[in-house]
Amino acid sequence: MQKRSVDAVVIGAGSAGLNAAAELEKAGADWLLVEAAQYGTTCARVGCMPSKLLVAAADAADAVERAQTFGIRVGDIQIDGQAVFDRVRRERDRFVAGAIADTERLPEARRRMGSARFVGPTTLRIGDDAEIDAKAVVIATGSSPVVPPIFDAVQASVRTSDDIFELSDVPASLAVIGTGIVGLELGQALGRLGADVTFLDRSTSVGPLTDPEVQRYLQTELRRTLNLELGVTLVSAERAGAGLRLAWKNPEGEERRGEFEQVLVAAGRKPNLAGLGLERTGLALDARGMPAWDPQTTQCGDAPIFLAGDVNGHAPLLHEAMDEGRIAGENAARYPDTMRHVRRAPLAIVFSEPQMAIAGQSYASLDRGRTEIAEVSFEHQGRARVIARNVGLVRLYATRDDCIFRGAELFGPDVEHLAHLLSWSVQQRMTVQRLLRMPYYHPVLEEGLRTGLRRLARQLKVERGRPCEDFGVSPGM
Numbered sequence: 276m277q278k279r280s281v282d283a284v285v286i287g288a289g290s291a292g293l294n295a296a297a298e299l300e301k302a303g304a305d306w307l308l309v310e311a312a313q314y315g316t317t318c319a320r321v322g323c324m325p326s327k328l329l330v331a332a333a334d335a336a337d338a339v340e341r342a343q344t345f346g347i348r349v350g351d352i353q354i355d356g357q358a359v360f361d362r363v364r365r366e367r368d369r370f371v372a373g374a375i376a377d378t379e380r381l382p383e384a385r386r387r388m389g390s391a392r393f394v395g396p397t398t399l400r401i402g403d404d405a406e407i408d409a410k411a412v413v414i415a416t417g418s419s420p421v422v423p424p425i426f427d428a429v430q431a432s433v434r435t436s437d438d439i440f441e442l443s444d445v446p447a448s449l450a451v452i453g454t455g456i457v458g459l460e461l462g463q464a465l466g467r468l469g470a471d472v473t474f475l476d477r478s479t480s481v482g483p484l485t486d487p488e489v490q491r492y493l494q495t496e497l498r499r500t501l502n503l504e505l506g507v508t509l510v511s512a513e514r515a516g517a518g519l520r521l522a523w524k525n526p527e528g529e530e531r532r533g534e535f536e537q538v539l540v541a542a543g544r545k546p547n548l549a550g551l552g553l554e555r556t557g558l559a560l561d562a563r564g565m566p567a568w569d570p571q572t573t574q575c576g577d578a579p580i581f582l583a584g585d586v587n588g589h590a591p592l593l594h595e596a597m598d599e600g601r602i603a604g605e606n607a608a609r610y611p612d613t614m615r616h617v618r619r620a621p622l623a624i625v626f627s628e629p630q631m632a633i634a635g636q637s638y639a640s641l642d643r644g645r646t647e648i649a650e651v652s653f654e655h656q657g658r659a660r661v662i663a664r665n666v667g668l669v670r671l672y673a674t675r676d677d678c679i680f681r682g683a684e685l686f687g688p689d690v691e692h693l694a695h696l697l698s699w700s701v702q703q704r705m706t707v708q709r710l711l712r713m714p715y716y717h718p719v720l721e722e723g724l725r726t727g728l729r730r731l732a733r734q735l736k737v738e739r740g741r742p743c744e745d746f747g748v749s750p751g752m
């Protein structure tokens with residue numbers, strides 16, 4: 276058994292782990308990065324990047340469809356599913372190669388392949404042949420798709436986001452279990468590329484948006500093109516020829532069945548904590564085996580153990596994983612003198628069509644007694660009509676006592692961009708009046724936001740600002 280002592284071990288060479296390692300290096304610490312499976316990160320290999328490549332193919336098909344609206348005739352659209360997946364994999368492989376190269380640039384003595392588990396409070400066994408004593412440990416082991424037990428007997432026949440990108444063609448029929456971000460993005464993209472898709476979810480909401488008005492609107496809108504079966508209970512899953520037969524009960528208790536060439540299980544993700552031996556760290560664990568954790572330090576209690584990235588389940592998004600990696604790496608180097616970090620304003624985007632986003636506070640997190648809410652529809656918005664994408668609803672939130680803009684839930688064309696502007700405004704604690712003094716070009720989708728913000732200002736009974744008053748120039752200039 277090889278033995279080694281270091282300042283810090285980082286478990287997991289994903290986006291969080293690599294950022295933690297970079298901070299440890301900056302601090303001049305003696306660190307070791309341990310990876311159980313492969314370099315390349317979840318984001319590049321089976322997450323953000325291949326999913327967005329598939330969505331980009333679906334967007335291209337939609338753009339051709341939409342061209343008809345403008346009087347542009349392009350004949351019958353043919354989708355070459357093999358070519359679609361070939362490009363997804365080709366581009367995905369470029370991103371993965373980049374992430375692997377970044378990891379392999381780290382000195383060899385700082386990297387070790389093998390599965391890490393605790394054998395003492397800060398002592399780790401790597402595989403069967405190495406034991407590392409560390410002053411601090413960063414756990415950045417990520418998360419894995421959950422496959423509900425009803426699929427136990429047919430597990431080999433269902434797909435998750437881990438292997439859906441290995442399909443050789445767009446399936447003729449697809450069941451998607453789960454209407455969360457992953458299920459919606461992948462299922463809708465495959466539907467737009469020609470698959471006959473049925474979405475099944477035990478919950479009655481779609482995507483992460485919590486505002487009941489936006490949920491109602493988006494479900495009505497999505498049902499025009501998607502077969503959404505919500506509030507259902509899966510009853511059975513069995514093989515049927517080369518595919519699967521599923522049975523489920525709808526909210527009225529009626530049993531329904533369907534046969535599908537492919538089934539994508541997107542029923543959530545669980546933190547990769549099993550087998551880590553956290554019980555040997557002395558940390559108090561809850562019923563799910565999770566230690567208490569502080570998002571501002573990433574530290575578990577007072578221990579020299581830090582949780583970064585998807586493994587803590589806090590905000591399973593790439594930019595958050597990278598931030599947490601940096602905070603964990605810095606604090607592992609400084610332990611016990613850890614630093615608290617102010618986290619960024621929340622921002623989550625769903626690459627559905629139309630897109631969804633939460634910028635700043637969600638509806639569910641508002642103190643509703645103090646909050647004014649205004650809404651704006653994209654149905655008659657100038658630019659949205661120009662581009663024939665006039666579908667969508669945005670709800671904007673501000674607190675009454677200080678007029679500070681707190682957040683928004685958005686459903687509409689390319690709201691990824693509006694959501695950035697709004698989350699930046701939340702982070703800067705801008706008032707509704709200040710937001711209205713920003714420039715708005717014409718004709719752009721941001722003018723829709725201005726309409727909503729004007730309504731919010733009226734409801735808040737505040738002066739909504741005149742043009743140029745902050746710039747000392749006359750409106751005529």
Ligand SMILES: Cc1cc2nc3c(=O)[nH]c(=O)nc-3n(C[C@H](O)[C@H](O)[C@H](O)COP(=O)(O)OP(=O)(O)OC[C@H]3O[C@@H](n4cnc5c(N)ncnc54)[C@H](O)[C@@H]3O)c2cc1C
Pocket residue numbers: 286287288289290291292309310311312313316317318321322323324326389390391392415416417418436457547550551583584585586590591592593594596
């Ligand atoms: C389909 C999909 C689409 C997504 N799209 C987006 C998006 O558009 N935008 C966005 O912001 N986020 C998106 N995400 C989320 C994003 O991918 C994650 O938030 C991010 O990749 C998490 O990084 P991480 O470092 O926490 O985990 P990972 O990158 O998974 O790294 C964890 C590493 O730890 C290793 N490991 C596990 N256990 C051990 C052990 N015991 N010993 C040693 N090593 C171990 C694993 O092998 C892995 O390499 C998406 C995710 C999915 C699945």
